[in-house]
Amino acid sequence: QSSGSSGINAEYGGVSEAVIGTVACGLCAAGFGLMSVATTFAMVMTGGMLKSGSGIAIALYRSRLSKLVKPTQYGQLFSILNSLECVANMVSSVVMIQIYQHTRHWFNGFAYTILVAMELAALVFTAVDGVLARRMNDMEANILIHSETDSIIEESDEGIIN
DSSP states (O other), X not given: OOOSOSSSSOEETTEEHHHHHHHHHHHHHHHHHHHHTOXXXXXXXXXXXXXXXXXXXHHHHHXXXXXXXXXXXXXXXXXXXXXXXXXXXXXXXXXXXXXXXXXXXXXXXXXXXXXXXXXXXXXXXXXXXXXXXXXHXXXXXXXXXXXXXXXXXHXXXXXXXX
């Protein structure tokens, strides 16, 4: 449930989507990082739990994207997103297996290190997007305040003239 602004940067319990997405990407990066150096079953399980933050991030990205299109275009948006996710899952499996096979002799966790870098990039993009969305919401609010003030002034001027 959204309880904050009506713009693209909605808030949940006072925390913006961008902050939640940034934390989710950070958790996922930490999970992949832990898995890259895991030597025990507990480390692998902890890494797996941490990287579950990607599910939160995906849901938030879908939410933000749905605010950019008209309600009549939701079907198109989500079918495109699902198609891209399917292709990404197929391609990433093949690519990561090849990376693992070619790097396992010098660092077993190199494929996970690449995933950490990708999650950190997503974290940066999410944080920047959040800052830009907040600025856009502030600018829209400013414009709204100024236009309301201008209309009040015009109404009072008309009252004085008449």
